[in-house]
Amino acid sequence: MLTSDNAFSTALALILSMDSALIDIVMLSLKVSLMAVMIASLIALPLGAALALWRFPGRNVVIVALNALMGLPPVVAGLCVYLLLSRAGPLGEWGLLFTPTAMMIAQVILVLPIIAALTRQQVEALHGEYAEQLNSLGLTRLRMIPTLLWDARFGLLTVILAGFGRASAEVGAVMIVGGNIDGVTRVMTTSIVLETSKGNLSMALGLGIILLTLVTMINAIAHMIGETAKRRLG
Amino acid sequence: MNAHHTPPVATLELDRVDFIHRGHTLLKPTSLRLAGCQRTLIMGPNGAGKSLLMRLAHGLLTPTTGSVRWQGAQPAQAMVFQRPVLLRRSALDNLTYVLAIKKASRPELKAIPRKAQAMSALEKFGLAHLAKRPARVLSGGEQQRLALARAWLLNPQVLFLDEPTSALDPAAIKAVEDAVLEFHRSGTRIVMTTHDLHQARRLANDVLFMHNGELLEHSPANDFFTAPSSREAAAFIRGELVW
Numbered sequence: 001m002l003t004s005d006n007a008f009s010t011a012l013a014l015i016l017s018m019d020s021a022l023i024d025i026v027m028l029s030l031k032v033s034l035m036a037v038m039i040a041s042l043i044a045l046p047l048g049a050a051l052a053l054w055r056f057p058g059r060n061v062v063i064v065a066l067n068a069l070m071g072l073p074p075v076v077a078g079l080c081v082y083l084l085l086s087r088a089g090p091l092g093e094w095g096l097l098f099t100p101t102a103m104m105i106a107q108v109i110l111v112l113p114i115i116a117a118l119t120r121q122q123v124e125a126l127h128g129e130y131a132e133q134l135n136s137l138g139l140t141r142l143r144m145i146p147t148l149l150w151d152a153r154f155g156l157l158t159v160i161l162a163g164f165g166r167a168s169a170e171v172g173a174v175m176i177v178g179g180n181i182d183g184v185t186r187v188m189t190t191s192i193v194l195e196t197s198k199g200n201l202s203m204a205l206g207l208g209i210i211l212l213t214l215v216t217m218i219n220a221i222a223h224m225i226g227e228t229a230k231r232r233l234g
Numbered sequence: 235m236n237a238h239h240t241p242p243v244a245t246l247e248l249d250r251v252d253f254i255h256r257g258h259t260l261l262k263p264t265s266l267r268l269a270g271c272q273r274t275l276i277m278g279p280n281g282a283g284k285s286l287l288m289r290l291a292h293g294l295l296t297p298t299t300g301s302v303r304w305q306g307a308q309p310a311q312a313m314v315f316q317r318p319v320l321l322r323r324s325a326l327d328n329l330t331y332v333l334a335i336k337k338a339s340r341p342e343l344k345a346i347p348r349k350a351q352a353m354s355a356l357e358k359f360g361l362a363h364l365a366k367r368p369a370r371v372l373s374g375g376e377q378q379r380l381a382l383a384r385a386w387l388l389n390p391q392v393l394f395l396d397e398p399t400s401a402l403d404p405a406a407i408k409a410v411e412d413a414v415l416e417f418h419r420s421g422t423r424i425v426m427t428t429h430d431l432h433q434a435r436r437l438a439n440d441v442l443f444m445h446n447g448e449l450l451e452h453s454p455a456n457d458f459f460t461a462p463s464s465r466e467a468a469a470f471i472r473g474e475l476v477w
Contacts, residue, residue: 133319135294136312137335137388147331151322233322233368 011206021183026210029187032100032174033167036107037115041160044112048119049145052127063120069113074106078176081106085177098179103187106173111163118159122152157226161219168215243391243423244304245269251290251300253283261286262448263300273414273424275434275455278444279470284427285396287444288313291425292394309391309423310338316397318381320369325361325380326352328369332384340389355383359413375406382413393417395426399433411437431471435459443467 014022051062083089085097085105096102126148127134134144149156171189178185180194188211195204246268253261261283268274268291276284289295290302292313321328329352333339343351356362359379364372369380378398385393395414399407414437418424428434434441438455443464450464462468 130319132289132294132313132315136292137332139335143335147321153322233370 007202007205008209010202011209014203014206015210022210024183025186025188025191025207026214028100028185029168029189029211030214032103032187033107033164036104036167037111037160037164039104040108040111040115040163043108044115044163045119045149045156046145048116049123049149050141051116051120052124052148053141053144063117066113066117066120070117072110072113074110074170074172075176077109078106078173081109081173081177097177098181098185100178100185102177103174103185106177107167107170110170110173111167114166115159115163118162119149119152119156122155122159123148126152154226154230157222161222164218165215168211243271243421244306244309246291246392247303247305248291249301249303251297251302253286253290253295254298260447261290261297264449265300266442266449266452268423268425271418271421271423272439273418273437274426274440274442275438276425276427276442276444277429277431277434277470279429281446282444283447284429284444285316286447287442287449288394288396288425288427310389311392311394312385312388312390313394313396314378314381314385314398316400318377320372320377320380322370323368324366325356325369325372326365328380329355329384329387333387336388338388340387343387351387355387356380358386359383360409373406375402375409378402378406378410379413382410382417386413386417390417390422392423392425395424397427397429399428399430407433431473443470445470 051059051066081102082097084091085094085102086092087097096105127144130144130148130151134147139147169189171193174180174185174187175190175193178187178190180186180190186194188207192204192207192211195201195207246266248264248266250263250265251261252259252263264287276287278284286295290297292311293302294313321331323331326349330348333348333351339351343354346354353362353365356365359382361376361379361383364376369377372380381398393414398414399410402410411433414424414426424437426437428437435455438458440452440454441458442449443451443458443462443466445464445466451458451462451467453463458467459471462471
């Protein structure tokens with residue numbers, strides 16, 4: 001019978017043992033998800049801001065599509081990337097399937113709509129407040145983008161964290177395109193699935209606790225940075 | 235007296251300008267000529283269309299029909315709003331931001347670096363000690379002075395002010411009015427809305443009186459306050475509400 005007590009002690013023992021295989025798994029998880037969030041942010045922040053500022057036919061369709069893609073099932077994203085990268089696929093020559101790069105690509109696809117859609121909302125609200133002043137200064141819409149993104153930075157930090165939450169929690173996409181290969185593409189979530197299916201529940205729970213702790217720590221740090229800056233800047 | 239180095243201010247012409255929003259006529263066809271370096275006050279009760287007229291003149295809004303034209307080259311313009319829109323950064327950075335964006339300078343400050351230009355504007359408006367403070371935590375009066383300092387750096391030939399003192403205490407109002415006069419002394423044309431009669435008496439060379447989306451009068455300040463030509467303006471000056 002599994003008790004939470006022995007899951008915690010397993011987790012603690014795992015951490016204290018500084019097992020190199022475990023450290024590899026943790027580091028790969030962080031690397032894949034952080035890189036995915038970074039790449040997605042570089043694209044999605046300006047994209048979301050542009051969508052907030054420009055009016056064009058079909059804009060509402062794009063917004064609805066982005067909002068819908070926030071709920072894209074990770075396995076579907078994984079499957080699409082799998083088809084693209086598989087030997088027979090259009091990008092098969094790159095030989096990326098079952099590599100951490102493929103996992104990053106899949107997670108970028110999952111995270112990008114979240115960051116773009118929420119950025120659009122934040123920037124649109126801020127633009128409502130700033131529009132007259134910025135127009136009075138004669139700013140072009142293109143030039144407004146960096147100004148609005150910078151002034152919305154506290155809200156956008158939360159947006160990026162939401163993206164990171166999605167990336168670090170999902171298992172379907174990395175499982176399909178990464179393949180959960182020991183020492184190569186095994187990350188925390190895929191390990192948890194594997195250990196659970198092996199019946200190694202306290203190990204799975206231990207990994208879960210480590211994952212949760214890491215995510216909490218990253219969120220806490222971001223929150224503290226945001227709050228401090230907000231207090232200072234009003 | 236300061237010698238005026240600035241070129242004469244371009245004349246603004248509104249030709250049968252109106253503004254219709256969702257079937258409501260917010261501004262009836264209005265023709266208007268603003269010439270010379272004056273202090274023009276736009277007066278009238280709430281909802282008369284004062285701010286609307288100013289936004290059309292400044293180019294923030296496009297008229298439904300009619301045209302807004304500057305004779306000759308379009309002059310450098312700035313606008314100060316009722317609620318100042320300041321960026322989420324320090325007071326000083328708010329000023330260096332516009333200098334960088336507009337690549338503008340006052341002629342007397344051209345030779346010095348942007349940061350020093352910004353500091354000199356802060357000093358001019360009594361804000362030097364607040365340079366490092368986030369603009370958004372300043373008091374209402376300080377924020378409005380910062381907005382004026384920002385406009386000052388842009389060296390506008392025309393300055394629009396939309397009820398800039400309506401939310402301020404008397405000391406802050408005095409500071410804003412002094413700033414307006416200082417702008418004017420340095421050769422900037424003033425176009426300002428207010429519903430405060432006393433303020434208009436203190437500042438106006440000429441008055442535009444609006445009521446219900448219609449420009450009823452454009453007269454020299456003296457004439458307007460002693461012998462208004464419209465019934466509505468007379469009632470407004472007597473302090474009776476006109477709707």
